[in-house]
Amino acid sequence: MKYFLFECKKMLKKKSIWVAIILSVVAMAVFYFFNYSVAERVHKTRMLDLETSQIDFPEKLAKDRIALEEAKKAGDSAKVLDLERGISIYEKMLEEKKFQWNNIIDGNWAAISEKQYEQLNYFAVTSKSQNFPVHSIMDQHVSMFTVRASAEERRLVAEIGVEPFVQWDYYAPYHPTAYDNHDGKVLEMWELGTKRYGKQGFYFLYQIIPAFIIPFIILIGCFVFGNNVSSEATKKKRGLNLYAVLPLKRGQLFFSKYFSGLVFTVVFVVFILCVPLISSLFTSGVGSLQYPVLVYDGPIESPFGFESTILNEWTDEFHFITLGEYFSTVLLLTVVLIVFMFSIYYLLSLFF
Amino acid sequence: MAILAVHDLSKVYKSHQVLDNISLTIDAPGIWALVGPNGVGKTTFLNVVTNILPATSGSVDLMGKSNKDPSVFKEVAFLQDNTVLFDYLTGYDHLKYICDVQKIPKKRVNEVTEYVGMEGYLKKTVGNYSLGMKQHLLLAMALINEPKLLLLDEPLNGLDPTSAILMRGILLELAEKGTTILLSSHNLSEIDRVTKQILFLKDGKLTEVDMNKFENTYYEFALSNNELAHRILKERGYDVEIASDKTRIQLGNDQLDKVIDLIKGGEIQILDIQKEITGSEKLYKEIFSGVSS
Numbered sequence: 001m002k003y004f005l006f007e008c009k010k011m012l013k014k015k016s017i018w019v020a021i022i023l024s025v026v027a028m029a030v031f032y033f034f035n036y037s038v039a040e041r042v043h044k045t046r047m048l049d050l051e052t053s054q055i056d057f058p059e060k061l062a063k064d065r066i067a068l069e070e071a072k073k074a075g076d077s078a079k080v081l082d083l084e085r086g087i088s089i090y091e092k093m094l095e096e097k098k099f100q101w102n103n104i105i106d107g108n109w110a111a112i113s114e115k116q117y118e119q120l121n122y123f124a125v126t127s128k129s130q131n132f133p134v135h136s137i138m139d140q141h142v143s144m145f146t147v148r149a150s151a152e153e154r155r156l157v158a159e160i161g162v163e164p165f166v167q168w169d170y171y172a173p174y175h176p177t178a179y180d181n182h183d184g185k186v187l188e189m190w191e192l193g194t195k196r197y198g199k200q201g202f203y204f205l206y207q208i209i210p211a212f213i214i215p216f217i218i219l220i221g222c223f224v225f226g227n228n229v230s231s232e233a234t235k236k237k238r239g240l241n242l243y244a245v246l247p248l249k250r251g252q253l254f255f256s257k258y259f260s261g262l263v264f265t266v267v268f269v270v271f272i273l274c275v276p277l278i279s280s281l282f283t284s285g286v287g288s289l290q291y292p293v294l295v296y297d298g299p300i301e302s303p304f305g306f307e308s309t310i311l312n313e314w315t316d317e318f319h320f321i322t323l324g325e326y327f328s329t330v331l332l333l334t335v336v337l338i339v340f341m342f343s344i345y346y347l348l349s350l351f352f
Numbered sequence: 353m354a355i356l357a358v359h360d361l362s363k364v365y366k367s368h369q370v371l372d373n374i375s376l377t378i379d380a381p382g383i384w385a386l387v388g389p390n391g392v393g394k395t396t397f398l399n400v401v402t403n404i405l406p407a408t409s410g411s412v413d414l415m416g417k418s419n420k421d422p423s424v425f426k427e428v429a430f431l432q433d434n435t436v437l438f439d440y441l442t443g444y445d446h447l448k449y450i451c452d453v454q455k456i457p458k459k460r461v462n463e464v465t466e467y468v469g470m471e472g473y474l475k476k477t478v479g480n481y482s483l484g485m486k487q488h489l490l491l492a493m494a495l496i497n498e499p500k501l502l503l504l505d506e507p508l509n510g511l512d513p514t515s516a517i518l519m520r521g522i523l524l525e526l527a528e529k530g531t532t533i534l535l536s537s538h539n540l541s542e543i544d545r546v547t548k549q550i551l552f553l554k555d556g557k558l559t560e561v562d563m564n565k566f567e568n569t570y571y572e573f574a575l576s577n578n579e580l581a582h583r584i585l586k587e588r589g590y591d592v593e594i595a596s597d598k599t600r601i602q603l604g605n606d607q608l609d610k611v612i613d614l615i616k617g618g619e620i621q622i623l624d625i626q627k628e629i630t631g632s633e634k635l636y637k638e639i640f641s642g643v644s645s
Contacts, residue, residue: 002452002453003452003453006449006452009441009445010438010440010441013440013441013445013477014440015440236435237435238432238433238435238436239436239437239438241399241404241432241435241436242432242436242437242493244402244403244404245402245404245425245428245429245430245432246422246425246450246453246454247422247423247424247425247426247453247454248422248425248453249422250422
């Protein structure tokens with residue numbers, strides 16, 4: 001244990017290690033604040049849209065009502081019908097936008113999510129009854145799996161009543177899934193509309209984890225903490241020779257160095273992942289660990305006793321776990337990945 | 353039990369035979385100096401003896417145990433060059449760690465730092481140490497476990513005269529207390545002051561020389577009449593030469609008194625006497641003639 005503590009002390013006293021840690025912390029904090037600023041921009045655009053529509057729509061409605069009166073006086077029944085339909089649509093849209101505006105201002109996210117759930121669920125039910133996906137973007141339909149999963153997600157978000165991810169498309173905020181199969185311009189629109197931004201600390205982590213950010217942080221950890229043997233066996237620095245003339249078994253030395261590097265890498269990775277959480281305390285808070293996370297269950301078992309590997313958007317199943325459960329699994333897998341990557345790096349560094 | 357026993361030790365490094373079948377036994381305390389020009393393999397020899405570098409063939413026993421057994425370093429210490437120090441740690445950190453490994457009480461840190469005179473900068477990081485300060489720390493690290501066999505690689509490197517005197521004093525004191533010391537050095541005059549037992553390393557071979565056999569003592573007399581003195585001493589069979597108005601004569605330990613009497617008997621006034629002991633340097637030149645040092 002004393003040897004292990006000595007190796008830890010050495011790491012803590014190295015300036016280069018502190019520089020690497022500080023740079024990593026700054027990089028992660030900048031990443032978080034940049035993402036936060038984009039999310040804020042998306043949110044403000046949405047709020048601006050809601051605000052202006054409450055000025056523009058009543059004006060438009062007033063004009064249309066005057067035109068309707070004139071059309072009625074003129075006896076133009078076709079125009080009357082057209083204007084009446086338009087006024088009805090605008091009134092409904094205004095009502096929805098007022099509903100969103102008021103609830104966002106009040107922080108009543110449950111009501112907004114409930115409304116979004118109703119919309120998505122309507123798509124799901126209607127599609128099922130017609131046996132055809134009803135929602136499409138430029139003739140490319142949104143997969144039924146995505147519609148079903150998105151609806152269920154909104155229902156769960158409404159239940160917990162937390163602020164959801166910021167998303168460009170707030171009318172039908174789809175959860176992108178592996179079942180989406182868009183191309184061309186639609187793919188661009190789909191990606192833009194379904195791109196999610198986590199303002200809260202936990203949501204930001206959930207957003208960046210699929211982008212392989214954790215292996216990248218582990219790799220930095222390996223570079224910083226995995227050279228404690230090779231850096232002491234150079235021509236200019238031969239610290240290993242000091243150990244060689246002490247009553248110390250080489251195995252003891254190796255393991256004290258290996259485990260100190262490993263422990264520091266684990267702490268480093270966890271700490272860097274905590275940076276967005278700490279940063280979020282100055283912005284939107286850490287978020288809720290109850291937020292639903294989609295888990296693919298794949299195809300249901302066929303009557304013939306084997307499972308099909310072909311994706312079926314109508315029947316394939318899914319379920320949701322909480323963000324807390326998701327992070328527990330991620331943390332466990334991260335530790336396993338650190339042990340694996342660090343060990344490989346450490347062994348390679350002994351020979352190269 | 354031999355303190356140091358080297359048997360048929362060879363080391364080949366990149367097809368170059370650095371050590372060639374060396375055998376050496378030291379079985380009584382004392383100071384031995386390992387001498388040779390740069391690149392001859394002095395550090396390699398010490399590294400192989402301490403198993404920092406593996407030997408190509410042969411074996412080494414330290415204090416009766418194989419050098420491959422790390423427990424030998426409970427009784428053996430090796431002062432290496434300062435590249436083994438960690439710049440970002442303090443001198444205290446180094447010494448405390450050795451105490452932990454050697455399982456000796458921490459109070460020994462204060463004792464040894466006081467002994468080598470580094471109390472003033474013990475808590476400073478080694479990166480801020482001068483060459484001499486680093487050498488003091490290395491010495492403290494080597495002495496902290498009170499070794500019975502002490503190996504030192506160029507211990508006088510970077511030391512100012514005061515420190516060199518201190519180092520010499522420490523080595524002589526340790527040897528007196530029964531520590532066996534093997535040191536490598538270029539500083540022949542310092543070696544002459546601490547030991548007469550020299551190990552010359554040349555072409556991978558070790559030659560052990562007792563300098564007592566090769567030591568010559570010369571006296572240089574400044575006299576009122578050099579010519580007369582030269583004649584008188586020559587008649588008595590002394591080997592005399594005159595150089596720079598001084599009479600130079602090689603004498604044994606008990607001959608000085610007689611020579612002074614002879615000079616006085618010739619009514620010659622003695623103005624000054626200087627003693628010069630030569631040995632290692634002369635022998636070094638003979639052994640390594642043609643080798644740059």
